[in-house]
Amino acid sequence: MTLAELRAQLAALNLPDDTIVILAKDSEGNGFSPAVEADPGMYLADTTWSGERYLTEEQRLAETNPDEWTEAPDDAVRAVFLWPTN
Secondary structure (H helix, E strand, C coil): CCHHHHHHHHHHHCCCCCCCCEEECCCCCCCEEEEEEEEEEEEEECCCCCEEEECCHHHHHHCCCHHHCCCCCCCCEEEEEEEECC
16 A cells, blocks of 8 residues: 555545544454554565565664664565554
């Protein structure tokens, strides 16, 4: 799903701005947690359902010790990560 697709789906639902966002633990719905943060970053897929998160170059260079952070591979793409409360 892209950000444009997410925006379109949310717009179609016509929900009020104070609607909370809940994340499923897995695709089977074996647990749920409220979203607490949306964080930009870089993503590299390992498979169609899993991958690795990296900092953007701007985020990495803003760190106190940027060399302690792995640079994103060239084929990583920008992404937005939704973090659950739990």
